[in-house]
Amino acid sequence: MSDPCVIFDLDGTLVDSETLGSQALLDMLPELDEPLAVISERYRGQRMANIMADVQQRLGRQLPDSFENDYRAYAASRIEAELQPMPGVVAMLEKLHLARCVASSAPKPKIELALRVCGLAPFFGSDVFSCYEIGAWKPDPAIFLRAAESMRVTAQRCIVVEDSDVGVSAAVAAGMRVLRYDPAGSYASSASVRCFGHMDELLPLLIHFTS
Numbered sequence: 001m002s003d004p005c006v007i008f009d010l011d012g013t014l015v016d017s018e019t020l021g022s023q024a025l026l027d028m029l030p031e032l033d034e035p036l037a038v039i040s041e042r043y044r045g046q047r048m049a050n051i052m053a054d055v056q057q058r059l060g061r062q063l064p065d066s067f068e069n070d071y072r073a074y075a076a077s078r079i080e081a082e083l084q085p086m087p088g089v090v091a092m093l094e095k096l097h098l099a100r101c102v103a104s105s106a107p108k109p110k111i112e113l114a115l116r117v118c119g120l121a122p123f124f125g126s127d128v129f130s131c132y133e134i135g136a137w138k139p140d141p142a143i144f145l146r147a148a149e150s151m152r153v154t155a156q157r158c159i160v161v162e163d164s165d166v167g168v169s170a171a172v173a174a175g176m177r178v179l180r181y182d183p184a185g186s187y188a189s190s191a192s193v194r195c196f197g198h199m200d201e202l203l204p205l206l207i208h209f210t211s
Helices: 017-028 036-042 048-059 067-082 089-095 108-117 142-151 165-173 199-210
Strands: 005-008 099-104 128-130 158-162 177-181 193-196
Touching: 005 142, 017 036, 017 067, 048 067, 067 108, 089 199, 099 108, 099 142, 108 128, 128 142, 142 158, 142 165, 158 165, 158 199, 165 177, 177 199, 193 199
Parallel strands: 005 099, 005 158, 099 128, 158 177, 177 193
Antiparallel strands: none
């Protein structure tokens, strides 16, 4: 039997980037005129193409061809200056003795930037996987299956730590156990998904899942 592997989502799970990304979107498109929390929840875990399509439908106009590149550059500048790890993440990773990797819907340069800015890069090394590398996005399970294959572990021995609906759906579809990071307490645990509210709780849950 292979050793277990913990697969972490990035945005909103390891790093507090959902709020930064949503604020960058509101800065560039003030006509959306919605609270930051509403925008963050609406687009949590979504790929950029889907976000842009939804924004265009809601605004009733096309965004400029340069919008995605302009947005990514602006968001990257905010990440570089302001991004923080989620509370308790560093202490948790320092004590985590299982194989681990990151599997994210973000482009790989953004993942690597976020991990570097937050001081998390040494915990993962090159074990970082992006949906852009395979052309399939959550809720498609492909990114989690690619991560498992690359880490040389079966799907049944993987534990996914996620915060978004699409990420949880992808992990369940991959046949992996799921721990949902839910600091707001918005979700209830189920037979296939165990919810937790703070990273301090993660290590005991992992011990339970791997024992």
